[in-house]
Amino acid sequence: MIKGSKHTSTAKEKNRLNHLGKIAWNKGKECPEISGNKNPFYGKKHSEETKRVMKLKRSKQIISEETKLKMSKTHKKIGAPWMLGMTQSYEIRKKRSESLPKGERHHNWNGGSTPINQQIRVSFEYKNWRREVFERDNYICRECGLKSGQGKAVVLHADHVKPFAYYPELRFEVNNGRTLCIDCHKKTDTYAGKAIKFNKLNISLCQ
Numbered sequence: 001m002i003k004g005s006k007h008t009s010t011a012k013e014k015n016r017l018n019h020l021g022k023i024a025w026n027k028g029k030e031c032p033e034i035s036g037n038k039n040p041f042y043g044k045k046h047s048e049e050t051k052r053v054m055k056l057k058r059s060k061q062i063i064s065e066e067t068k069l070k071m072s073k074t075h076k077k078i079g080a081p082w083m084l085g086m087t088q089s090y091e092i093r094k095k096r097s098e099s100l101p102k103g104e105r106h107h108n109w110n111g112g113s114t115p116i117n118q119q120i121r122v123s124f125e126y127k128n129w130r131r132e133v134f135e136r137d138n139y140i141c142r143e144c145g146l147k148s149g150q151g152k153a154v155v156l157h158a159d160h161v162k163p164f165a166y167y168p169e170l171r172f173e174v175n176n177g178r179t180l181c182i183d184c185h186k187k188t189d190t191y192a193g194k195a196i197k198f199n200k201l202n203i204s205l206c207q
Contacts, residue, residue: 090128097124117165125172130158133177143184155182163190 007015036042046054063071088096103109120126139156140147148154159180162170170176185191 093128094124097127120171129172129174129177132174133158134179136174137179140179141181141184142178143180143187146181156180157182157185159185159188160190 032038034040134156138147141154141156146154148156157180158177160167160171161176161178164171167176180188
């Protein structure tokens with residue numbers, strides 16, 4: 001085929017039909033000659049510009065409704081994940097969390113530059129608190145009653161009644177948490193930067 005030319009739709013369809021039912025020549029094969037540290041890309045990373053271009057190209061890919069339906073049917077045949085409906089104990093989840101590489105053991109370690117509040121928000125204790133708040137409220141927004149289901153996705157937040165930043169002793173208290181949908185969360189007095197004004201108002205009222 002001449003470089004720069006493209007297959008016609010008819011040719012593409014013929015190729016597709018010709019390959020139906022045939023096993024790919026490389027299925028199940030391995031290539032140890034270029035795996036691991038023998039791979040020319042081993043230890044390297046894409047530049048931010050390359051990542052941006054790759055992301056842009058993927059965003060332009062359009063999946064047809066027919067393809068979406070095929071993907072849906074395939075996933076249904078595979079079945080539900082084996083862990084669906086099962087819960088792990090607090091001890092097991094904590095053990096798994098502690099086994100992950102963190103701090104100086106992590107490959108992205110940069111001398112402890114992550115702010116302490118951000119570290120807390122990705123900690124096991126915080127994730128466990130968030131989960132317990134959701135489970136207590138049955139994953140329902142306590143303000144408007146919205147819940148994911150019936151084809152509608154609802155983004156839920158675990159909100160601190162008394163601000164996270166100003167009440168460190170209450171950060172992991174389940175009673176200081178409430179489940180809110182993102183819209184109701186934005187309406188609260190403590191959402192994002194509004195917590196600063198909320199704290200100043202409380203201080204002035206107490207004086």
